[in-house]
Amino acid sequence: MSKGTISVSVIKRLPRYYRFLGELEKQRVERISSGKLAALMKLTASQIRQDLNCFGGFGQQGYGYNVAELRAEIGKILGVDKGYPTIMIGAGNLGKAIASHINFESRGCKLIGIFDINPKLTGETVADIPIRHTDDIEAFCGEHKPVIAVLCIPKEATRQIAERLVELGIKAFWNYSHYDLTIEHSDIVVENVHLGDSLLTLTYNVNAL
């Protein structure tokens, strides 16, 4: 399938391709050329063809790409059907919003547990999932073997919780805490989401107007 290692630039574009192709499929567009897709996504046709050919020849000369087929291929590459068991730590405003707002299932994840250190939240339900106390993480992980953890906790707690979760077999972190998580272990992946940085970038660009 692949030809060597795929660059992170390419990987970060894949979800966007997947999204646009989903939209096209919904509009019952059967096929699309790299040129048309490029115009739609504000990329170059060249880049699209280069990107897709990292994974294989999904197109056909003189025809273009079959939308449904291409979307399915990219979905497979991304792993949208993996259903990785996922837990969330921290059920404050942000945690609750993420839990109910993000469609984990369509992104290869299945949210199966939510934990918070505040006992007052225990028993509350978010996205049909009961909030458990942080003390129960060990027992829960032992039983359900989650692979991914979403961290919606204060930055002070992040380092420590992450270590604890690695011990329990967590392989990936989707980190919303105000802390740049970098795990030393090489077989752990981290995606840091810094919403504040994103806003600050916007502010910078407003200055430039």
Next chain:
Amino acid sequence: MSKGTISVSVIKRLPRYYRFLGELEKQRVERISSGKLAALMKLTASQIRQDLNCFGGFGQQGYGYNVAELRAEIGKILGVDKGYPTIMIGAGNLGKAIASHINFESRGCKLIGIFDINPKLTGETVADIPIRHTDDIEAFCGEHKPVIAVLCIPKEATRQIAERLVELGIKAFWNYSHYDLTIEHSDIVVENVHLGDSLLTLTYNVNAL
């Protein structure tokens, strides 16, 4: 101050520099060399010096950089004190979480209004700001002249609301909707936040383990 146009790669690193320097300042670190900062941030010393010299010579040979001073300079470049009047459209789970979770003030923005199309939410308060009905946007903008809009609305509504806000003088969008907002007007800036894409990237990286 600047030397020509700054590349987006550099700009996107600025908030992270600002964050790390804030942390160092809090720990009462007075000065730091590009080498030490690079080790901390997992960058190269070369890159840090290159980045900073896009804006001017903030360091001193043989000494390094004064932490507080450098942070202040970067803060000024980013515009952390601008206090751009900002409104939010959409007060669902995500909107409420963003409004209460993000410190707008420390990022050059001042959240002054929240709007939702659901009349049941009107009057509710989030982050000390009353939720208004979407119908009141025009009157509010006429009076308060907001510059930035945070969009936490469904993708179907985004295009239209954005156009309406541009008419009302909004210059920048922080867009959380499931829609790639691209404004044709050249004097409008957009920061699309696609949390779903971020999760999907994580899923891809988990597959690779």
Next chain:
DNA sequence: TAGATTGTTAATCGATTAACAATC
């Protein structure tokens, strides 16, 4: 077949890294 459009190689462009003279 003729037209369209891919897959892929080559050229260009930009960003990162290395090196080192300047200087605090």
Next chain:
DNA sequence: TAGATTGTTAATCGATTAACAATC
């Protein structure tokens, strides 16, 4: 002064774009 570390130029690396032969 000697040591450290910057600012900056040059070298390298990688990513994007252009071009075109292959082919549906």
